[in-house]
Amino acid sequence: MPSTTAAAEKLLLQMVDDYTEREISPQDMPMDAAGDFPAGFMQKLTDTGFLGIMLPQEFGGAGFGPEVTAKALNHIARGNASTAVTLEGHFKTIDQLLKFGTPALQKKLLPSANDRIFAFSMTEASGGSNPMGISSTATREGDHWVINGDKIMITNGGLAQVYCVLVKTAPKELSVFVVDQDMPGFSFGKREDFIGLRGTPVGEIVMDHIMVDDDHLLGKLGDGGLIGDSAHDDARILMGAVLTGIMEHDLKIATDYAKERKAGNTPLTDLQVTHRKVADIAMRKETTRLLYQNAAKLKAAGQPYSEEAAMAKAHGSRAAVSAGDDTLQILAGYGYSREYPVEHLIRDARAMEIAEGTVEKMRSAIATAEFNK
Amino acid sequence: MKIVVCIKQVPETNDVTIDPVTHNLDRRGLAGVMNPFDKNAIELALHLKDTASEDVQVALLTMGPDDYAESLREGMAMGADAGYLLSDRAFAGADTLATGYVIAQALKKIGDADLILFGRQAVDADTGQVGPIVAEFLHQPQITYAASLRLSGKNEVTAERLLEDTKQTLVAQLPAVVSVRSELNTPRYPTPRNIQLSFDKPLTVWHHDDLDLDDSRLGQAGSPTIVTKVYAPKPVKRELTPLTGTPSEAASQLITALKSRQLI
Numbered sequence: 001m002p003s004t005t006a007a008a009e010k011l012l013l014q015m016v017d018d019y020t021e022r023e024i025s026p027q028d029m030p031m032d033a034a035g036d037f038p039a040g041f042m043q044k045l046t047d048t049g050f051l052g053i054m055l056p057q058e059f060g061g062a063g064f065g066p067e068v069t070a071k072a073l074n075h076i077a078r079g080n081a082s083t084a085v086t087l088e089g090h091f092k093t094i095d096q097l098l099k100f101g102t103p104a105l106q107k108k109l110l111p112s113a114n115d116r117i118f119a120f121s122m123t124e125a126s127g128g129s130n131p132m133g134i135s136s137t138a139t140r141e142g143d144h145w146v147i148n149g150d151k152i153m154i155t156n157g158g159l160a161q162v163y164c165v166l167v168k169t170a171p172k173e174l175s176v177f178v179v180d181q182d183m184p185g186f187s188f189g190k191r192e193d194f195i196g197l198r199g200t201p202v203g204e205i206v207m208d209h210i211m212v213d214d215d216h217l218l219g220k221l222g223d224g225g226l227i228g229d230s231a232h233d234d235a236r237i238l239m240g241a242v243l244t245g246i247m248e249h250d251l252k253i254a255t256d257y258a259k260e261r262k263a264g265n266t267p268l269t270d271l272q273v274t275h276r277k278v279a280d281i282a283m284r285k286e287t288t289r290l291l292y293q294n295a296a297k298l299k300a301a302g303q304p305y306s307e308e309a310a311m312a313k314a315h316g317s318r319a320a321v322s323a324g325d326d327t328l329q330i331l332a333g334y335g336y337s338r339e340y341p342v343e344h345l346i347r348d349a350r351a352m353e354i355a356e357g358t359v360e361k362m363r364s365a366i367a368t369a370e371f372n373k
Numbered sequence: 374m375k376i377v378v379c380i381k382q383v384p385e386t387n388d389v390t391i392d393p394v395t396h397n398l399d400r401r402g403l404a405g406v407m408n409p410f411d412k413n414a415i416e417l418a419l420h421l422k423d424t425a426s427e428d429v430q431v432a433l434l435t436m437g438p439d440d441y442a443e444s445l446r447e448g449m450a451m452g453a454d455a456g457y458l459l460s461d462r463a464f465a466g467a468d469t470l471a472t473g474y475v476i477a478q479a480l481k482k483i484g485d486a487d488l489i490l491f492g493r494q495a496v497d498a499d500t501g502q503v504g505p506i507v508a509e510f511l512h513q514p515q516i517t518y519a520a521s522l523r524l525s526g527k528n529e530v531t532a533e534r535l536l537e538d539t540k541q542t543l544v545a546q547l548p549a550v551v552s553v554r555s556e557l558n559t560p561r562y563p564t565p566r567n568i569q570l571s572f573d574k575p576l577t578v579w580h581h582d583d584l585d586l587d588d589s590r591l592g593q594a595g596s597p598t599i600v601t602k603v604y605a606p607k608p609v610k611r612e613l614t615p616l617t618g619t620p621s622e623a624a625s626q627l628i629t630a631l632k633s634r635q636l637i
Binding site: 010019062063 | 562565
């Protein structure tokens with residue numbers, strides 16, 4: 001018999017595949033058209049326990065490790081990338097609470113992560129990939145902190161109920177606080193109308209004199225840069241998994257179509273030009289899978305994984321855009337039609353050349369790591 | 374209340390082959406999944422557990438190789454409390470009669486099951502015979518093809534049978550054996566947390582020597598079934614004459630009808 005861990009992983013992925021086929025995939029096209037999750041969609045996902053996949057069992061979650069969690073998102077993304085990215089945003093935030101939160105903060109917040117979405121917010125109008133450019137602040141007033149600022153382009157912004165927010169606690173000091181949508185002074189702002197991952201809400205929160213105690217500080221004062229980098233690293237592994245799922249979706253569409261379609265009297269499967277494109281999609285998919293699984297394996301083993309996570313996202317995002325482009329070309333007119341999912345898979349993949357650090361920033365991080373070896 | 378749900382692991386693919394010698398399904402080397410109809414039976418048991426005023430314990434029972442434990446775990450991740458795997462080389466090659474015999478003996482050992490549930494049939498062999506055979510071995514009332522079921526009184530269930538042309542409402546005293554149709558419910562998904570917790574639940578493996586068995590009734594040697602040919606039968610349209618009135622009046626009508634056809 002397989003080990004308990006392997007057997008549990010098999011059962012989880014079996015359930016994820018079943019759920020994706022029956023509940024998620026049918027919503028892929030409607031979600032893209034509507035620009036939102038359908039009514040009841042997130043509630044059912046929540047009721048089925050998806051929010052707690054990687055949450056430790058002591059907090060009511062399932063406690064699956066980084067490798068299995070990433071594989072689960074990979075499998076979900078075969079059916080719909082938006083659902084997987086919403087879970088990615090939730091999981092990366094839980095990860096930071098687990099890494100940097102005090103036992104008291106974890107005990108207070110994490111049990112609710114089974115049925116409330118958590119989000120991590122760094123970007124502002126004045127700064128995205130440059131954290132020191134932000135203008136949100138937390139200032140000390142008596143025995144509490146007062147938070148002011150405006151965060152934009154938050155994955156799950158508007159959907160999430162709990163937010164980790166990067167603020168300045170001194171002119172050159174970044175820190176992270178945890179705020180809740182129910183706190184006085186918290187409000188939602190504009191929701192973005194992005195071209196891809198259209199199911200995933202991306203929006204703004206406005207913090208107007210939100211008062212919190214010291215116990216809402218994540219890590220120590222001045223840990224903001226460290227926590228932000230860590231959140232990026234964790235997100236990038238999961239994005240590699242999502243991108244792999246998108247390319248698996250591409251590959252299925254491309255091969256199914258090629259097996260049915262003829263060019264003149266020649267089946268597409270007999271054309272060298274089709275071979276080249278299908279092989280390229282398959283190789284891009286497989287290299288991204290190996291990259292994200294390697295990063296997840298390092299993370300699970302407690303070893304450094306920042307560079308490997310950056311590789312998974314930097315390679316995977318361009319690979320998925322190219323895979324979508326090749327799939328579109330195989331389907332030709334049908335690929336260019338909005339009646340088929342290929343064009344939105346390209347738009348979905350394109351988001352991940354920007355989100356969680358641009359590919360340019362990824363390459364700088366990878367190069368810097370290599371220079372320092 | 375104790376409910377035992379008997380489940381089967383079936384090949385994941387429809388691409389099964391027929392053994393040219395035995396004419397049985399050749400399941401060797403095929404990945405397995407839980408028979409889909411059995412999930413409806415588990416869901417019924419869990420619904421009764423969720424809604425009954427008394428404590429309801431749900432156990433799962435299957436017969437097969439070691440890897441059938443995967444389906445037991447899946448059922449326990451759905452919410453069942455325990456699993457029993459009957460696994461021994463001596464059980465291999467069993468037809469529905471020999472399978473039903475071993476399952477019935479295991480149910481006797483488990484003891485005190487108020488309700489024994491089956492899916493309507495397994496999707497690989499499609500016989501639907503094991504449930505009724507187990508009911509006969511245990512001398513218990515049986516209701517097959519139930520599309521609804523409720524506990525209708527102390528030690529009593531009421532079920533609606535969905536047949537090709539008609540519906541029947543039957544009441545049975547417990548303990549009883551019921552096989553269920555997929556129209557009954559929509560099986561729940563095992564949650565990720567319950568998948569993990571299922572590995573803390575008891576899974577008992579019983580081999581040949583753990584059960585009180587007559588060896589002549591086991592495996593291929595204990596299987597009177599000889600498969601000569603596998604084919605899809607043509608549907609036969611039968612005349613349907615409902616029996617009306619009290620049970621006594623209905624019995625009189627039945628006897629008259631059988632006599633008129635010289636069947637008795």
